[in-house]
Amino acid sequence: MPQRRSYQTLIIDVIPPEFPRRRIDARLSELQSLIKTVGGITVRRIIQKRGRPSAKTYLGTGKIEEASVIAKEEGINLIIVNGRLKPNQYLHLQKMFPKMKLWDRVDLILGIFDLHAESALAKLQIKLARLKHEIPKIYAREATTLFERAGAGIGTRGMGEKGIEAEKRHIRAQTKQLQDKIDRLTTKRSQQRLHRRRRSGLPTVALVGYTNAGKSSLMQRLTKKEGVKACDELFTTLDTKVGQCWLPELGRAVFLADTIGFIGDLPPTLVTSFLTTLEEAQHADLLLHVIDSADPKLHYKVQTVQEILVELGCENIPQLMVFNKLDQIDPACQSLWASKHWARRHPVVEISVRAKEGLPELRSEIARLLLAHTQHLYPQLMPASPLSV
Numbered sequence: 001m002p003q004r005r006s007y008q009t010l011i012i013d014v015i016p017p018e019f020p021r022r023r024i025d026a027r028l029s030e031l032q033s034l035i036k037t038v039g040g041i042t043v044r045r046i047i048q049k050r051g052r053p054s055a056k057t058y059l060g061t062g063k064i065e066e067a068s069v070i071a072k073e074e075g076i077n078l079i080i081v082n083g084r085l086k087p088n089q090y091l092h093l094q095k096m097f098p099k100m101k102l103w104d105r106v107d108l109i110l111g112i113f114d115l116h117a118e119s120a121l122a123k124l125q126i127k128l129a130r131l132k133h134e135i136p137k138i139y140a141r142e143a144t145t146l147f148e149r150a151g152a153g154i155g156t157r158g159m160g161e162k163g164i165e166a167e168k169r170h171i172r173a174q175t176k177q178l179q180d181k182i183d184r185l186t187t188k189r190s191q192q193r194l195h196r197r198r199r200s201g202l203p204t205v206a207l208v209g210y211t212n213a214g215k216s217s218l219m220q221r222l223t224k225k226e227g228v229k230a231c232d233e234l235f236t237t238l239d240t241k242v243g244q245c246w247l248p249e250l251g252r253a254v255f256l257a258d259t260i261g262f263i264g265d266l267p268p269t270l271v272t273s274f275l276t277t278l279e280e281a282q283h284a285d286l287l288l289h290v291i292d293s294a295d296p297k298l299h300y301k302v303q304t305v306q307e308i309l310v311e312l313g314c315e316n317i318p319q320l321m322v323f324n325k326l327d328q329i330d331p332a333c334q335s336l337w338a339s340k341h342w343a344r345r346h347p348v349v350e351i352s353v354r355a356k357e358g359l360p361e362l363r364s365e366i367a368r369l370l371l372a373h374t375q376h377l378y379p380q381l382m383p384a385s386p387l388s389v
Contacts, residue, residue, distance in 0.1 A: 007078035007101070009035055010071050011045035014053040014083065026297045030263075031082050031105075033212075038111045043074050057096070058089050068096055076100055080108055087140030106133050109263070121185045128178040135171055189279070203374050203381070204255040205245065205366060206284035208309065210301040211261025213292045214324040217353045219243065219258040222363075242280070249367040250381055257284065262308050282312055285374045286366065287319040293350070294328035318373045319346045320365055327352040 011031060015024055024047075032042055046067045048059050057064045058081055071079065078101045079093070085104040094102050103111070110130050117123045207215040223243030244253035257280035281287060287309070291302055302321075309315055349365050351358030375381060 007035075007038075007040040008074065008076050009040040009042050009078045009080055010067060010074070010076045011035075011042060011047075012059060012067060012079060012081045013045070013047050014058065015047060015049050016051065017049045019049075023300075026300060027082070029297075031080070034108050034112065035080060038108060038115065040078060040080070043076060044070050046070070053083060053089070055086075056089065057092050058083070058085065064093075064096065071097055071100060078103065081105070087136040090137050091140055121182065121189070124178055124182050124185070128175065128182065131171070131175055131178065135175075138167060138171065186279075201378060201380055202252070202254050203285035203370055203378050204242075204257055204280065204283065205286045205288060205370075206257045206259055206281040207288050207290055208259055208281050208305065208314075209261060209288075209290035210292070210305055211263050213261065213290045213295075213301075214353050215258055215261065215290045216241075218288075218290055218322070218324065218351075219256060221353050221356070221359065223256055245363070245366070247363050247367045247370075249364055250370070252381070254366070254370065257281075262305050278312055281309075281314055281317075284314075284317060285377070286369055287314065287317050288322050288366070289319055289346070290322045290324055292325050293323040294325045318369055320369055321346045321348045322362060323348065323350045324353055326350050326357055327355040 011028070013028070013031070015027070019027075028045070028047075035042055046059065046063055048063045050060060054060055054064075059067060067079075070076070076097075077099075079097050081093070081102075081104045083105055085093070085102075090102065090104070110126060110133070113122075113126045113129075117126055207219060209215050219241060222245045241258045243256055245256040246253045259278055259281050289302075289305060291298065295301060309319075347365060347369065349358060349362045351362050353359075370378075371381060
């Protein structure tokens with residue numbers, strides 16, 4: 001696993017003028033959590049309210065000059081732009097901050113992925129995602145020097161043109177090689193999952209939710225599975241973990257799968273790259289949507305997860321909303337959220353993994369929903385004394 005480095009970090013962000021203060025605070029708070037996970041220390045931040053980022057330098061002229069001065073005075077070694085930089089913006093900013101690392105939001109998330117990847121598949125997916133993210137930068141960088149290196153004369157092919165064509169061929173070959181390896185591993189995993197289901201005849205319950213909501217802690221508690229990393233960091237789970245969860249009401253265990261945590265503004269490149277990690281959710285019989293009840297940004301994060309589930313084609317899979325960290329908030333406030341906003345759409349269970357509260361009720365509700373929605377697929381689930389469904 002790559003080692004964390006200590007970065008003196010300057011945050012750069014452009015925020016639409018209509019954003020309320022609460023949304024701005026939530027946006028910056030999440031960014032700072034990402035930076036903390038990768039090992040960065042936030043020194044300063046430059047925020048500009050404007051309709052859209054500058055096409056050239058992301059920030060406007062005055063703000064980018066201010067950022068340049070601060071970076072030099074504060075000994076900054078990492079600039080993080082809270083958005084996705086276009087190749088032209090990246091090149092201009094790189095010239096303005098020549099001795100510093102320059103990351104956009106995708107680079108930051110990939111840096112965290114690097115820290116937590118364990119399986120061969122996850123590592124290959126990160127390499128492919130990083131390459132896809134770097135390709136536009138490479139092309140733009142080559143394009144800016146093409147005419148300087150090209151031979152003189154109309155219709156001639158200079159060394160610059162030959163160089164960029166060679167670079168393109170190398171990138172295409174590398175991308176294809178990575179994709180072929182991922183496809184082979186994905187096929188193998190799909191076959192293993194199908195074999196597991198056919199051999200056991202048991203349904204699969206998948207844990208989904210915003211990153212750091214407590215999915216891995218719940219996985220540990222329900223399965224007693226070793227090797228499941230649970231800590232106060234973002235994206236600790238990149239590789240799907242599958243264990244068995246005992247349900248007393250059914251008198252048997254079912255499969256429980258932990259998946260990668262979701263996050264707002266996750267670039268399409270990263271979603272595509274990690275679809276194989278989310279296959280357990282796409283093929284699950286029941287989704288447990290784990291929610292941090294004590295999070296002041298609860299509504300936004302729940303909405304983000306629901307939108308990503310729709311993108312993944314999971315909107316028709318039965319879902320149980322699991323409000324975790326019940327011990328960390330005012331119970332009346334949490335119950336209000338559960339009853340008013342979500343109980344009409346999905347069943348709700350309130351738990352605390354840390355305090356071991358509500359886990360028997362959670363197991364009972366899982367059993368009830370599996371009987372209600374999957375009994376025709378798994379007739380062996382019928383308990384000795386039928387449950388009310």
